[in-house]
Amino acid sequence: MAAVDSLRTLVLIKPDGVARSKVGQIISRFEDKGLKVVAMKLMRLDRPRAERHYAVHKGKPFYDSLLNYITSSPLVAMVVEGNNSIEIVRKLVGATNGAKAEPGTIRGDYSTGIDFNLIHASDSEESANYEIPIFFEEKEILSYERADKDWL
Ligand code: CMP
Numbered sequence: 001m002a003a004v005d006s007l008r009t010l011v012l013i014k015p016d017g018v019a020r021s022k023v024g025q026i027i028s029r030f031e032d033k034g035l036k037v038v039a040m041k042l043m044r045l046d047r048p049r050a051e052r053h054y055a056v057h058k059g060k061p062f063y064d065s066l067l068n069y070i071t072s073s074p075l076v077a078m079v080v081e082g083n084n085s086i087e088i089v090r091k092l093v094g095a096t097n098g099a100k101a102e103p104g105t106i107r108g109d110y111s112t113g114i115d116f117n118l119i120h121a122s123d124s125e126e127s128a129n130y131e132i133p134i135f136f137e138e139k140e141i142l143s144y145e146r147a148d149k150d151w152l
Helices: 015-019 023-033 047-053 063-070 085-093 106-110 125-135
Strands: 008-013 036-043 075-081 119-121
Touching (some): 008 023, 008 085, 015 023, 015 075, 023 036, 023 085, 075 125, 085 106, 085 119
Antiparallel strands (some): 036 075
């Protein structure tokens, strides 16, 4: 059987996802697909870290409201690992704007717009390598095997 690879991606269940009690349902989607959560924390993001995380959006019209939103109340940060994790997680998450995201995707099922879109996921390996250390030290990312790993 093919080996399960260990490509990692950063996922944030944003303040609206936590406040709307969607954490369990969102994590289930990744677990059901065959991916593995290898690090996770509930945290209130501070402004400096939010600025680092969203540095690419600095200067855009939505930048200030984005920072206010992401720092407004607790979020859940996770590292998700597995075969093609970056591409698969982005597909499960859906288009940025919940109004345009396909039904069946997380944003398509739970979000009606772009301002509160519940979730963030790294869009490339380069982004994941930049974003993960903003939230986790290497020692906080754990190693374990899924019991069904040979079937994934
Ligand atoms: P996210 O995937 O976290 O990446 C940047 C975030 O900015 C995006 O999700 C939205 O929450 C937010 N945002 C608000 N307006 C826009 C916009 N016009 N284009 C892209 N992202 C936006």
